Amino acid sequence: MAQQHSSSSNRYLIVLLGPPGGGKGTQAKKLVEVFGMRHVSVGDMLREEVKKGSELGNRVKVIMAAGELVSDELVGQIVGSLIREKTGETILLDGYPRNTVQAEFLDSITDGESVYAVNISVEEGQVIRRLSGRRFCSECGKIYNTYFSPPVRPGICDDCGTELLRRPDDREEVIAERMRVYREQTRPVIDFFRSKTHYFEVDGNWEPQAVFEELCQVVRTFAS
Numbered sequence: 700m701a702q703q704h705s706s707s708s709n710r711y712l713i714v715l716l717g718p719p720g721g722g723k724g725t726q727a728k729k730l731v732e733v734f735g736m737r738h739v740s741v742g743d744m745l746r747e748e749v750k751k752g753s754e755l756g757n758r759v760k761v762i763m764a765a766g767e768l769v770s771d772e773l774v775g776q777i778v779g780s781l782i783r784e785k786t787g788e789t790i791l792l793d794g795y796p797r798n799t800v801q802a803e804f805l806d807s808i809t810d811g812e813s814v815y816a817v818n819i820s821v822e823e824g825q826v827i828r829r830l831s832g833r834r835f836c837s838e839c840g841k842i843y844n845t846y847f848s849p850p851v852r853p854g855i856c857d858d859c860g861t862e863l864l865r866r867p868d869d870r871e872e873v874i875a876e877r878m879r880v881y882r883e884q885t886r887p888v889i890d891f892f893r894s895k896t897h898y899f900e901v902d903g904n905w906e907p908q909a910v911f912e913e914l915c916q917v918v919r920t921f922a923s
């Protein structure tokens with residue numbers, strides 16, 4: 700059985716790849732529900748630190764507001780300790796690795812055989828509409844998109860009537876910067892994993908439910 704791996708390895712480590720706004724977060728949450736794995740969103744972990752106003756969070760806040768990426772070393776510390784703590788669990792890693800340095804670091808601290816990379820491939824125009832249209836309710840957490848899933852009354856949450864907000868890193872100029880960083884740094888990560896044992900690709904341009912079904916088919920081939 701897979702649990703009999705050496706004590707330093709996870710049962711499976713699933714790495715979700717794809718552009719910012721490509722639907723990784725949404726798909727990850729659904730996968731976790733179906734397959735019962737642990738969802739580790741590095742972006743959420745970092746935003747949580749920002750919210751708490753911790754020393755780490757304050758450093759992260761400045762970097763994220765400029766659309767830049769948090770240092771490999773800083774994120775590596777967080778991800779590394781998490782992977783060591785959760786030995787024996789299946790982890791779905793979302794938002795990491797974002798460049799080849801991080802990919803090589805992950806490779807160095809894991810057993811390559813247990814790492815499964817799944818790339819959700821999405822066209823850039825689609826990505827930009829998804830990001831620039833994204834709004835959220837600070838009260839109930841519901842997420843909208845002004846292009847694809849607008850609220851009934853513009854700018855107001857359907858469920859609780861609270862004014863909708865935009866994440867600071869969803870502003871146009873920040874999106875442009877994130878896309879540039881993605882093209883230059885994150886795309887090579889896909890090539891890195893393509894050369895490894897377990898690499899899968901899913902077409903992420905479709906409706907979230909269709910993408911999810913394709914994802915489930917892929918994940919079922921290795922995680923039951």
Ligand SMILES: [Zn+2]
Binds near residue numbers: 841859860
């Ligand atoms: Zn609400």
